[in-house]
Amino acid sequence: MSGCGSKELSGEHKQVLEALVKIAGPCGNKDIVEATGLDKKVVSSKITSLKKKGLVDSPVRCKYSITEDGQVALKC
16 A cells, blocks of 8 residues: 555546545446446546556456545545
8 A cells, every 4th residue: 555645636536536535346438428427438547547547447348446545535
């Protein structure tokens, strides 16, 4: 687990992570779009960026869930 310092999140990143927490289980882009009200292209780009940071993983193809690091980052 990592601290807060290196993983600054934008508002949209936080919205995506919060949606993943609320949905509580692997979910697709469509679910995240509905939960956040963000455009689907924005959601796709934020998911890609969050995956690179290790804050989101993809346990099933095209489904996403928040990681432990993602939960920590959301609390920062």
